[in-house]
Amino acid sequence: MAPKTLTAADLGPKETDQAYLCAKCGMCLQVCPTYQLTGREAMCPRGRVQLLRGLLESRLELTDNLRDMIYTCCGCNACYVNCPSGVDVEKLINEARAAMRAKGVELPAGQEAMRSRLADVSNPFGLDRAERAAWLPPELRKPRTAETCLFMGCSISFANNKTGKTILRILEKAGVDFMLLGEEEECCGDPLVRIGETQLAEAMIERNQARFRRYGVRRIVTPCAGCVKSFRRHYGGFESRHLVEWIADLIDEGQIKPRKPVGRKVIYFDGCDMGRQLGIYEPPRRILRAIPGIELIEYDKSREFGQCCGGPLISYDPEMASAVSAQRVAEAAEKGAETIAAACPTCFLNLRSGGQASGQRIDVQDVMALLYRSLKGD
Ligand code: SF4
Ligand code: SF4
DSSP: OOOOOOOHHHHOHHHHHHHHHOOOOOTTGGGOHHHHHHOOGGGSHHHHHHHHHHHHTTSSOOOHHHHHHHHTOOOOOHHHHTOTTOOOHHHHHHHHHHHHHHTTOOOOHHHHHHHHHHHHHSSTTOOOTTHHHHTSOGGGSSOOOOSEEEOOOHIIIIIOHHHHHHHHHHHHHHTOOOBOOGGGOOOOSHHHHHTTOHHHHHHHHHHHHHHHHHTTOOEEEESOHHHHHHHHHHOOSOEEEEHHHHHHHHHHTTSSOOOSOOOOEEEEOOOTIIIIITOOOHHHHHHHHHSTTOEEEOOSSOGGGOOOOOGGGTTTOHHHHHHHHHHHHHHHHHTTOSEEEESSHHHHHHHHHHHHHTTOOOEEEEHHHHHHHHHTTO
């Protein structure tokens, strides 16, 4: 039977100290997406930290319910930027999850299903490996040696290859050289790290790194924020950039010229990985500002204070994830936006499903789709 506790030795001294930094002031409550949705103390940053302290002090038992409170944290880090004591809840929660898994604690059902799909077919959607590259032009399905690898990521490859095709057309117009891992690409490992599945993640990361080395890759560019975060945190020896950083530079250098007007009032959605984790705030806005006709507006809470779309909850409870994103869609509509522009494929998918599930008629687009509209026919 799985051990039902967590000790300071399991968590490590740094994270244990983090748990004791919390002054219980409550400054983090109103920015936490799961607290906004439920109003439950156990589902806010302060509550989660207190639950961990209860475990460390043997006052609480590691029940399935307590475990689920730890697994409903989105890792959005909105609490961190609002915390006067500097409690890094995302890191603390990730370490707690890894410690739980190392002790044999079972995952919640949804996350166990995702783990199993990643172990079986190397993508969180559970789709056949062959589908990853089936939509690519034949010449891009197999890797070749090149300095720049365009790493598509699972969300674009399996759930949104329309955007993937758009990206390829934009890069073709720019005349730049790159390769894809294509049939050989597999998940970057980020979803596994998030649920504490360290060993499986490390094996996946090592296989991807070996492929990058085999094909002489020095620079990885990807449209997925989670992938960039994973490359920067867990991969060594490669430069990594988000696609919007590359495209914004290509526009500045005149290799991409948006000319056709796209008459839309657009609000840019700062995803948590794009923003707080990677600090990529300006490049997507530079692209949108370069498109004639776009009126760019801002959320009341934007950049480092941007609010989570709930995407990381998809594997735990898709309805909860949709309910969080519906709030972000409603806030965009209140600002008078006609289109929400996202640069993270998980945010894109979750904002779309939240808008649809709540019956809100607002257009959600990837930044690349808006850019391509301005290039068509050139
Ligand atoms: S990281 Fe996000 S979801 Fe997790 S406790 Fe902090 S604000 Fe809430
Ligand atoms: S803001 Fe920081 S110190 Fe205050 S309750 Fe939240 S986690 Fe604790």
